[in-house]
Amino acid sequence: MPGTTAIAFDRDSLARWYARRHLETDTGVERIYHLPTNAPPREIRFLEVNRMISETTPPQPIDFGVDIDSANAHTLFVLDVIPSQWEAIRDGKMRLPEGWVLDDKSQELGHR
Numbered sequence: 001m002p003g004t005t006a007i008a009f010d011r012d013s014l015a016r017w018y019a020r021r022h023l024e025t026d027t028g029v030e031r032i033y034h035l036p037t038n039a040p041p042r043e044i045r046f047l048e049v050n051r052m053i054s055e056t057t058p059p060q061p062i063d064f065g066v067d068i069d070s071a072n073a074h075t076l077f078v079l080d081v082i083p084s085q086w087e088a089i090r091d092g093k094m095r096l097p098e099g100w101v102l103d104d105k106s107q108e109l110g111h112r
Contacts, residue, residue, distance in 0.1 A: 019109035028052025037101040
């Protein structure tokens with residue numbers, strides 16, 4: 001993880017770093033989107049299109065519990081969806097969790 005000294009928190013840089021790590025370590029992840037709208041300033045929200053998860057698993061954000069007791073305290077939530085669920089979300093046929101927004105501020109941070 002980038003340096004942990006007490007410096008200005010840069011959510012976007014940290015999100016890019018996490019996205020690179022997730023693409024390196026999880027072979028099922030096809031795309032990663034950062035959804036900052038409505039997220040608290042120190043919360044990173046990822047939507048990950050993952051071909052390796054079960055279609056029967058209901059999409060629920062998972063708190064990765066990272067860096068919570070430091071000067072750079074923040075949280076990382078990841079919502080894994082299968083490709084067909086991602087299409088349904090994009091088409092407005094499937095809703096994101098309460099408070100999560102896919103909009104013009106959402107950014108694709110990586111893909112295979």
